[in-house]
Amino acid sequence: MGKELNSVELGKLNKPGKRTYTHREWRGWKDTFYDFSRWLHNLKVMSKFILKPTSLKALFTYRWFGNYLAAFDYIDRHMEGVRGPQLRIGHIEYDSIVEHLTQTMDTLFKCDKRIGNKHGKYDALNKKLVIMDENGMMVIATGFPNLKFLSKEVPSVYTGSTIAQDGVLHYIDVSEEFQIPSDVCPMPCAELGVAIDEDYPICGVCSVHCNTTCDGSLMGNQIEDRHDDLPSFTMAAPMRHQQQSVLAYSRDQVVAAIHFIEEHTGEKWNWDAFAKNMKVYNAQNKVFDEWLEINKTDFPQVCGNNLMLYRDAEYMVISGRDATFLKQDEEILRLAKEGYQHKVKVAKEMRHRALVWGVHAQYYTAFNQWLANCWGIVVLCDMLSFTLTKPIHYEDHEQAMLDLGEYNMNMIMRNHSNGGYEVGVEQLWQYCEEYRADTVIMYEHIGCKSMAGYHGLIEEEGRKRGLHIIWVYHALMNPTKASRKDMREDVNRYMKTVMRETPLDPTLVDMDDTTRW
């Protein structure tokens, strides 16, 4: 029990019927102290946030806000069994998300007509607030330095559902009462539920909707838009984003969105601010590529789902607008390089080099950590993190708009789940070769029709290539359809019956965490 990987029987930290761990994990003096110091740091950040009158009022106004009580447990779950550089990398990633999210919610609550702006106190701020669809790329915000771009769905649904596994079940129920069938993707379904329940903050001067990620998402947006009493613009990003013939239209949509924002906020697109942000964004993407290069080696360092959650925030939401993220990226790179030089292992035994394909379960984003701790399956990268990294040409304005058009079509996930066979199937095999992966954790998100359409093709093609394709069924934000335990069982079954392997940590094989946050 201590600083070595797998020196703690992690399954025993979990007690059936409890919401959280029985006690904190002992990681040896140095790592435990570091982990606890970050816990204290997050406590400080969140205390500062929650003690604001607007936040306190929000706690009693919005059902979804209660999910954030589980934020500490959420971070602990993702740090399970982690040591050394990975612990530090993980904390840089999560702690920055915590800080960014508290800032987001702070602005939302200040501008909210139900809370901070009830008597017009924050009118000036509200007039600078543009509401972006959760699935929209914030690259279109990069030329508006005086405006704030926020998504209401991220704090209420997206993050909430990762923090507490039952965090959005109520909203799914609300949508189903509205006659949305239960076979749809729970994400737009829950987002719609929040709208029907009138549980979104009322704020902003205008809003931008989009058709990304998928058919279900664009349909949910149609109804949400009716609940939003704001002038709105709809960006229709072409679906076949690999075809050259669609790029001009995607650019046109971005340009039209910019004009719409200019019209409703009185602000003008600022090329200098855009160039400044794009320098940061390009640098972030470059650093990201370097992380992935390390992951291709025998000693990968920036792994698991921590990579995805951070990349998601940085790629889609930050989009170069916050230079502190670049500093963090560079610090992560430094730690990763150091780890690589010292041949640091991310699992006690790296038995399988794996890639994750498909969409992860929001209620079990720590699944990759379990894979490494329990079976030595190290996830080197995942479908959602394989994003565009090509530089944006900020000096050539015409080309810049084309680049933004391309990025806009290639939002996270959509760049593989939509766009055709080449990106949905073929690219997986290319990545497997590049990363020398022998295993694919293939998520079957049972509401995601886009990826389901490749089920048979992936199975057959994977077999031809001698890859282990492990199908893991889940329902994105609805653990009542396929629980965390069910997901683990999909892997356990394969590892025991096909691979005939024994677990690295037997206490993790069969545990009941149904009631956990």
Next chain:
Amino acid sequence: MEMGGYYLTALFCEACRALLERALEGGFNFLDAVIAPEACAMMNRCVENIEHLNCCTKPKFFASYCDVPMKSDEVTLKHYVLQMQEHVLKPLHEHYGIDISDQAIRQAVEDQNKISRLITEIGDYRKLEQPRITGYEFAVFCLASYCCPKDLLIPMLEETAEELKTRKPEPLGTYRARVALVGSEVDDPMLLKLAEESGVIVVADRYCFGSLPGRQEIVLQPDEDALTQVCRYYMTSGQCPRFLTTEKVDERHAYVDKIAKEYHADGLIIEQIKFCDYWDYGRALMNATMQHEYGYPTLSIDRPYNVGESSGQIRTRIQAFVESLEIKTIERKEREAK
């Protein structure tokens, strides 16, 4: 649909699964090409499977995928036209030497207009108090107009239109209520037959593969290229839920109201094929809107692809809907009498 279910999973649109199954059986070996508009992800996956599993064996067979509009404006029109040129017309010309000139498109539109005029003429009999054609019969003609060679179909439609001029309608009371059938794709007229056996007559068909919209004349002007005009027609008249702007969503509901009035429908059956993402949401919203904003009695159902004649559950629901419509009629008459 076992094989279709394996490749596409059991929660996939059943129409797509059935199509892939048929393709795997060799049922589409006669095809020279599949052109798949990126209107819905599931249909695209279906076509991708057909292509990559080499289900169609003709030597020059090809599959082409094209982006289609999700908004209705001039910028989108330009994009739509380009997509049709690049992914429909050019490949057809390159593979099979098909004439894609403006003149050829105008001729094709004229041929199509002949069909549309005939279908409209036949369909207009549904507006009568005693319709001379049932919804089921009309759906068979309409479906044929989507998949039969025009030159073979026109004489038959002309003959039918002539017959209908003197056809004796069913006596009043044969059908207990008039409904508009609205929703996702229906390529099996047995659904209408089932509905009509349950006591309603389907007087308006606003579903995919129905005639409203889709079987109206396209009027071309001489001063603009035909392709742009055809694209504009489909973009502006299209009522597919993939059109996501609020104006188009509102237009969709207003259009249902318009045809319900025009065809004197007592109520609406809003249906969707199971697992259709678009209509999962479109049906729920339409049901709420048509009931609460427009005041129509509605029956909202999600149904399996193959309804057949033996679907007891749907029959029961339609029968109950008919009874509710009758009760509403009685109550209205009582109110008017007072």
